[in-house]
Amino acid sequence: MSKFRLSRQTSQRIAFALISLAALVVVAPIFFIVGYIVYEGASAISWEFLTAYPYNGMKSGGLLPAIVGTLWLTAGTAIVAVPIGIGAAIYLSEYAKDNTLTRAIRVAIINLAGIPSVVYGLFGLGLFVIFLNFGTSILAGSLTLGIMTLPVIISTAEEALRAVPQSFRLVSVSLGGTHWQTIRRVVLPQALPGIITGVILGLERAAGETAPILFTVAAFFLPRLPKSVFDQTMALPYHLYVISTQVPGMPVQIQYGTALVLLIFVLSMNVIATLIRNHYRKQRFW
């Protein structure tokens, strides 16, 4: 009596088919989501939509304050996260020795990366809005988003720094360079494209986040532009959330239009980062 067994070839074909199906299930929705938003939202996009203020309880008008607000927050996040992030990356890559302190720093970074975004919102509320009395403001929001973005920037920047060949450092030192001179003149410039890519990707994430700004900066109906870092502001992600869940009678087209604007904002950063990375990768000879 022979047991029925699939031939090895058949097993492989079945397995590969299932796997390809799985990959399709993963990738196809991306097209669908982006495509559908474009399809439904494109009609809402107009020059007025992008540059006018909203009125009529948000049901008409434009997105200008939300767009500007998101720009402010992204810039603020950059100011907070980039210097500290790159500094920490330089420390880990070029200065840190293999000891307990270094391991503790790495563990801390892993943890910072894993904290839920809404918990960052709570932290921002507790420390910046209330304790330090900044109130709901761009300042509080930027600090919160900045700390949240820190681990991403540190990780990618450190990787970029480590990729620079050790031989460059040796040559620089042998010509009479100090540690910092070597970093500043050789290592950092060579790592810069990778660092910039990481920064852009980190900022892209920060621009799309809602939970951290819920209690720290976001306002719903604020039809004027923020004038200082102590002002509240509208922001695209929060705006999308509110108009899709809390405004009755909101025209669907505007909802999709808002989603589309947010998507374009975020994905174009993605594209820029990828372009930078590919361009400089080709130029490198190491």
Next chain:
Amino acid sequence: MTNEHEEQQKRSLSWLEFLIERAIQVSGVSAIALVVLIFLFLIKEGAPAFFKVPLSSLFAARWYPIESYFGLLPLVMGSMIVTIGAAVVSLPLGLATAIFIAEIAPDWVRDILKPFVEVLAGIPSVVIGFIGMLVFAPLIRVALDIPTGLTAFTGVLLLAWMALPTVVSVAEDVLDAVPKTYRDAGLALGMTRWQVIWRIVLPAGRSGVLMALMLGVGRAIGETMTVMMVTGNAARIPTGLRDFFMPVRTMTATIAAEMGEVAQGSPHYHVLFAVGLTLFVITFIVNMAAASVVFRQVKRAERMLA
């Protein structure tokens, strides 16, 4: 250059360098300071909850803050269902995609696929929640003939999908780390490519796959906006399989939805912080576990190569 000039240059340079290197050191240590700071603040605002609200009611089954019911159980269970479900779904899918990208797909497909997975990572969660709410949930409602499409099930599917970039990238690294010699040995023994993957590569990358799972869990547990928009936000304890297709509420959604309306210093306020503290601790544990897997793996690799 005269010696004197050199000396003067050196003195001012080393001054500046000293400051810069100090700043770099401070930046490095700041990560630790921040984690501690966050933890302290969560405790500061969350601990009062345990004094103002009797413990027994915190572990009760009813979450209705307006009438001072602060039972955390439905929230915790909501988070757990959605998270575990998402992890269970995303692991095989992510693994399969990683295998597809790394071992099966021809180069041109790979070059298109990888950026697309990255695009997925870039889509804001509020956008995914938005589409989930407007398009996906109604589809599910119709397809499964249930009263509403805003359910735990919907949340699981969307969350699993959002966790995919993390799982795929870790799985990819794991598959890459398996030495080519292993694969070559299998092929030399006459195994098909699939057999090599199934019997050699995957088992070799076991701990990495575990880490991918844990990171996926970490990602899913912390997700806020998507679950807030598609899981229906009903704080009930799920009691059976049927409840999988009913609305639930996660810890994250609770915080996000209610924090805005809460009076500072009220018991509700403190309880929400306590929920946040719980989330912090859970993700801390999960991340430490994932990190220790990594460290152990590194040590084993060092032993093998030594």
Next chain:
Amino acid sequence: MAGDVKIRIEDFGLRYSDGTESLHDITLDVYANQINVFFGPSGGGKSTLLRAMNRLNDLTDVVQQTGRILLDGEDVSRPTYDVVRLRRRVGIVFARPVVLPMSIYRNITYGLELAGVRDRETLDAAVTRSLQQSALWDEVHDRLGEPAHALSGGQQQRLCLARVLALQPEVILLDEPTSGLDPISTAKIEATMQELKSDYTFVIVPHSVQQAARVADWAAFFLQGELIEHGVGRDMFLKPKNTKTEDYITGRFG
């Protein structure tokens, strides 16, 4: 034929953190304006001793160092000596040519820029002079702005030599500088050393006994961290005093 002593190595020993004892009680003189050769089978500690002379070993995990190294009578191995200044006085060319990711011009001026030299004329003069000294001027003088990695291997190595020469050091160390190069490039570098030795002191770890025999004014034979023999180059290779030296030179081991 002794001449002035440029570097005196006194009872020098060095041990790494993994317990390997790289060098053991070396006492040796390096003579000014000569080509000094450290040769011997690999693992003998020659590279380590070479790098000790410009304290590049400070960057590695050296756990114990004994003895002294004196440059013009001054102890440069003591921790308080200015390492940066030492490396400008004692330059090094490595085995693999490592050009910095910059133009040919900037590769050469890099060391000067590190030292704070900014005057364009000084830099230009240094570039011209060092490229002429390393016999590279004719080949690259019209494309100084091009990236250095576009040069051939032999040219890159001569560029590395020019880079060191730009700082006008007193001593030039060379660690198997021609090991990856073709015979013509090798010959060019060896010829350059002969031309320049009236202005500089050379210490070279050659990559073959033949090269050692070709260039050595003075030679020192190292075996497993110990100095076996030291003497005039010609004598060392024609009639070595120690049997171990002889065995190595004649190829009985290596």
